[in-house]
Amino acid sequence: MQTEKFMQALQDLGSDFFTGVPDSLLSPFIDAVMDKHGVSGSHIVAANEGAAVGLAAGHYLATAKPAVVYMQNSGIGNAVNPICSLLHEKVYAIPAIFVIGWRGEPGVKDEPQHVFQGEATLPLLDCLEIPYVVVSKDMGDLSGTLAEFREHIAGCRSVAFVIRKDALQNSKKMKYGSEAVLSREDAMETILGCSAPGDVFVCTTGKLSREVFEIRERAGVGHGNDFLTVGSMGHSLMIAYGIALAKPDKRVFCLDGDGAMLMHMGSLAVVGVHSPKNLVHVVVNNGAHETVGGLPAVSNRLKLHETAAVLGYRQSSVAADGNELRAALTAADGAGGSVFIEVMCNLQSRGDLGRPTTTPIQNKNDLMATLGSLK
Numbered sequence: 001m002q003t004e005k006f007m008q009a010l011q012d013l014g015s016d017f018f019t020g021v022p023d024s025l026l027s028p029f030i031d032a033v034m035d036k037h038g039v040s041g042s043h044i045v046a047a048n049e050g051a052a053v054g055l056a057a058g059h060y061l062a063t064a065k066p067a068v069v070y071m072q073n074s075g076i077g078n079a080v081n082p083i084c085s086l087l088h089e090k091v092y093a094i095p096a097i098f099v100i101g102w103r104g105e106p107g108v109k110d111e112p113q114h115v116f117q118g119e120a121t122l123p124l125l126d127c128l129e130i131p132y133v134v135v136s137k138d139m140g141d142l143s144g145t146l147a148e149f150r151e152h153i154a155g156c157r158s159v160a161f162v163i164r165k166d167a168l169q170n171s172k173k174m175k176y177g178s179e180a181v182l183s184r185e186d187a188m189e190t191i192l193g194c195s196a197p198g199d200v201f202v203c204t205t206g207k208l209s210r211e212v213f214e215i216r217e218r219a220g221v222g223h224g225n226d227f228l229t230v231g232s233m234g235h236s237l238m239i240a241y242g243i244a245l246a247k248p249d250k251r252v253f254c255l256d257g258d259g260a261m262l263m264h265m266g267s268l269a270v271v272g273v274h275s276p277k278n279l280v281h282v283v284v285n286n287g288a289h290e291t292v293g294g295l296p297a298v299s300n301r302l303k304l305h306e307t308a309a310v311l312g313y314r315q316s317s318v319a320a321d322g323n324e325l326r327a328a329l330t331a332a333d334g335a336g337g338s339v340f341i342e343v344m345c346n347l348q349s350r351g352d353l354g355r356p357t358t359t360p361i362q363n364k365n366d367l368m369a370t371l372g373s374l375k
Contacts, residue, residue, distance in 0.1 A: 001139050003032040003170040006161075009142050010068055013149055013159075015097055017059045018043040019052040020070030021263075024292040025101035026163060028170035030070065034295070035172055045295055048234065048263040049075035053082040056096040066153050070099040072292075073121045073162075074114070074231060078263075083128055083158070093156035097149075098130065102162050112360050113205075113231030125160055132160035135167045176294035178346040182321055184284050185211045185350065187343045188255065190322050191282060192216075194329045196251065200371070202227045202240035203255045206291030207349050208284065212255065213356045224370040228356055228363055234263030237281060241271055244279040247371060251278050258285040258299035268340075272312030275337035280329075281308070286345045294347055308340035316340040 006029065018033050022045070037043035046052035049071045056067035071079065087094045104110045104118020125132045131152050133145045149159045188211050192201070203209040209228035216223050227243075229236045240254035261268070261283050271279060287300025309316040314337025319325035325343055332339040356363070368374040 001135060001137065001168055003028050003168050005142075006135070006168060007032055007036070009146055010097060010099075012146055013097055013153060014065050015068050016042060016065060017056070017063075017067040018070065019046050019055045019067060020099070021046055021049050021052065021072070021075055022289045022292045022295040023070070023072035023075075023101035023103070025072065025103060025165055026070055026099065026168070027293045028168040029099060029163070030293065030295060031170050031172060031174045033070075034174050039296055045289075045297060047265070047298075049078040050082050053079050053087065053096065057082070057086055057092070057094045060094050060096070066095045066097050066158075068097045068099055070101075072101045073103055074117050074233070076100070076121070076124050080128070083130070087158055088129070089156055095153045095156050096158045097153075098132075098158060098160035100160055100162050102134070102164055105164060108165055111230065111355065117231075121162065125162070130158050130160050132162050134162045134164060136164050137167045137169075139167070174294075176288055176296065176347060178286055178288070178300075180286065180320065180344045180346040182319075182325070182343065182345050183348045184208060184286065184290075184345045185215070186322065187284060187325060187345055188212050189215055190325050191253070191255065191329065192219075194326060195253070198225075198250060200225050200227075200243060200247070200250050200252045200367070201255055202236050202243065202252065203229060204236040204257045204260045205229050205231055205233045206257060206260075207353060208255060208257055208291075210353055210355055211349075214354060222366065223358065223363065224366040226363070227367050228360075230356075230360060234260045234267075236260065237264075237267045237271060240281075241267075241276065241279060243371070244276045248276075248278055250371070251280065254279065254281045256281060256283045257291075258283055258287065258304065259289045259297045261304070262297060262299060268308060268313075269311045271338050272308065275312060275314050277335075277337055280332050280339045280341065281313070282341045282343060284343050284345050286347050288347055290347045290349065303342075305340055305342040308342075313338045313340040316342075318342040318344065320344045
């Protein structure tokens, strides 16, 4: 289905406001939204999916028009609370139009973190009492669906379009850039090269984890010191903090992304206040959700290291090149508390970047063996 036709369908449902968290499967749709609205009063890239639901609710209260909330199906979990306690007809009866990328659809090859979420997607929508239609590439006329959805929206019920892989096509691809000189992979190479043999690394979801895996492969070393958080966007910091608390003799790095950090930013306050001496939080700031297409994030206008300092991190710094990054890593050794390093990076990544050849279970077991916790 062409995105123009899909965008027209959303307009026919009375929507003129878009918000959400990007997904690579939804890239043709998000490109169309950006082409028409950019980031503006009609389109806000939210910090997380639950926040997008809240924003949609506010829009409806002010305009009586349903907003479009887009997300990968993994984001349904973040949205469950406001869907149930805010939107549902037994509470405030506020309708929204969900556009959900169906990663891990049964029978469609995908990454391991999407398998169960893909199986659970439609049952979750049934449980949430959200009527939905599955959008396929060869889908024809939407008039019947739109008539049904109009009735639901008029009755203050939310509806959902579940988008299959390759269901939407858009010939116009948006391009995003950055003036930063350092690539994320070069930054990871520098960080791993400056580490001690016993250091533990918890890596955020997306290309960063894939790059760390390949750096280790090129170096001919094992992966027993690394946890690759292939899903659970935004939770790597708390995973790292959990390890740091239980293993005070280990230095633990959280290698994070700006979009992931923004998703659950309250975790920074927890780490900052408690200030563990063995935790180093490195955030790659490329000002975008680069792994899923490059859609701009508000981090491109923020000084994240200053935010971390305000939230209590004992030491906070920013690095714009390899030399500054090495200096920040050296300074981290004597911080005496939690450390935050913001690394300014561009949006470059290799086209031939592979994926981990080990399973998540193998990754877990290798790290637990290193930590001495494998039973």
